[in-house]
Amino acid sequence: MHTVPPLRIRQVNQAPVQPGGDYVLYWMTAFRRVRSNFSLQRALEHCRELNKPLLILEALRTRYHWASDRLHRFVIEGMAANQQAIAAAANPGVYYFPYVEPAHGEGSGLLATLAKRAAVVVTDDFPCFFLPRLVKVAGRQLPVRLEAVDSNGIVPLRGTDHAFTMAFHFRRWLQKNLPRWLEKSEFPLADPLKRCELPTFEKLPASITKEWRPADLAKLLAPGGLQALPIDHSVLPASIHGGSAVAETVLKEFLKHRLARYADERNQPDANAASGVSPYLHFGHLSVHEMFTAAVRQEDWSLDCLAKKADGKNSGWWGTSPPLESFLDELITWREIGFNFCTHRPDDYDQYESLPEWCRKSLAKHAKDARPNLYDLDQFESAATHDPLWNAAQRQLVREGRMHNYLRMLWGKKVLEWSASPEDALQTLIHLNNKYAVDGRNPNSYSGIFWCLGRYDRPWAPERPIFGMIRYMSSENTARKIKVKNYLREYSEYSE
Incomplete structure (x- = not known):
């Protein structure tokens, strides 16, 4: 069976699994998608092992630094896309609970209340911003086992043992070690909810949904829908829209129309040759594994195309066309060196x-x-x-x-x-x-x-x-x- 690699699973606390719990709880915080998501896949593994349904909690708080209409709308658009995707899956064993905090502190207690009824809680392991601290605090407070699962990049966060200080050295290390993580068994399932039979999820108690009312996403996304929230309304929504469906369209458009020009024209502002996927990667609306798979599918590529010599150079190793090689170097070398640094320098990466x-x-x-x-x-x-x-x-x-x-x-x-x-x-x-x-x-x-x-x-x-x-x-x-x-x-x- 295709299981989540153990290196990507971190047990946050020492609390036990509670086999008598009503469900498995997936607390979605960073990988806000239902495709190619190791966290969701891990939660479903627990569901099958314990014969439990799945509750997915995707919450958005108001008291985070720089909270604004721009960031809130993008995230909420992603929540709406997840709601639609889960509804389309029509799995009676999966319940999606979107929660947008209406005022500072009103979401407090929701996670703990849901966790009391859970057999185990799974969340996302993201090494930046306020999320590591949030997960650490939750681990101390929850009465049930909390696991944080890494679905950040091709290389697991704990796949390296130190912070690299030069891109050349990191690239050379990748060229020696990356092939093992390019094997199919190291990639998440593209559609983990497909053909996933679970016990039917019973409704949450009214006492929970009354105190923490599930978000009316359509209302929040309507004109003026964010005005009542205590966030910065001076930073207006961006021209781009969030959500996995939009992200997949952006990726397809790039691969079809701009990838061929990427190496030569990405530095030209007027050429519009950049990928445009960075916001979707950040909010987890798109998986780097999906991106990699779609990109190399453009050419007749396999692991056999990789050069045998690890020289640290930014060309000649992938065995692809120059545009694709340039894109892969940005997607993996330059993106993942940042995750490497935040993982091994958690206390001062931003200092x-x-x-x-x-x-x-x-x-x-x-x-x-x-x-x-x-x-x-x-x-x-x-x-x-x-x-x-x-x-x-x-x-x-x-x-x-x-x-x-x-x-x-x-x-x-x-x-x-x-x-x-x-x-x-x-x-x-x-x-x-x-x-x-x-x-x-x-x-x-x-x-x-x-x-x-x-x-x-x-x-x-x-x-x-x-x-x-x-x-x-x-x-x-x-x-x-x-x-x-x-x-x-x-x-x-x-x-x-």
Whole structure:
């Protein structure tokens, strides 16, 4: 039987399984989907072993940092997609409970109450933002076994034993070790609810559904539906929509129409060659395993295509076309190095002190250098700098919840140059990215922010004021390398 690999299962507490419980509870927090989801698959394994139905709790709280209409709507759209998918599965043994907290603290006690009636609780193991702390606290409080299951990437979180500090070294390690996790047995079931026979789920007691009323998702998604919630209404919903169905469409469109141009044109803002899948990966609406399978299906690829030599180079190992190889390097090397870092540096992955020593020494040496331009957080946030290209990138982030990948690097470098200290620059970058980017608050986005200050990079000569040996970028050089005329026009101050 195709079971969840043990390396992906972490027992959070020492409480026992309760065979007399009414159901198995899957507390869905990070992998908000019903396809290719190891957590859901693990919960169903317990259901079969214990002969229990399944209760899926997908909840959304209000008191998380940067909570806004933008993030709430995207998540709720995903909840609506899950509700539809579970209804379509028509399995009487599966009950879906969507809960959106109407006011601060009103969701308190729901998980504990449901867990009292559960045989075992399964949740998602995500190494970033507030979720690790949330799961740890729940483990201490729940009277039943809590398991956290890793469905983050191709490589399990505990598949490495240390944090990698260079992409080259991580890529070389991947080239030596990745093939074992590309075997079919290491992938989640594409449709775990298919042909899954479970005992019928009896209704939850009215005392539970009355105190914690299941969310009316359609009402919340209607115009003005979020206004009563205590979240930031100034950050408007993004132009992109959430949910697994939308995510699958975005992926298909990319593979069909843009993948062939990915290697050559992804750095060009006007080319629209990027994948666009990052927000769906972040909120778990799409699985990296599904993405990988769909991508390599574009070509006649198998494990036999892999090169035998692990040289750490970013081309020539996958045995695919250059566009697909470039995409796979971004999807696996650059995405998963962030998960690797957050896993092995849980206490400081988002702290200045986590930068390599050479970065901190170089930046400290130039900390008192004169800044030709100096801006505060409000000026950055409102795109009120002297630099039209930087302002355009910031406006795209505020308006759309995303930023072109290449310009994001310039965006970060300039904040470093125009801040009173590198520590201030880091806090500005984290705040702006996490507040406005739909894919923020993610290991991958922290990788991008910290790369601007030297993480995963090497010292660059010549030594410069402010930057020291940190890689330097300028708007003038960027405008010479890529075409930005249309981008500047689209995100000018007057194109609101």
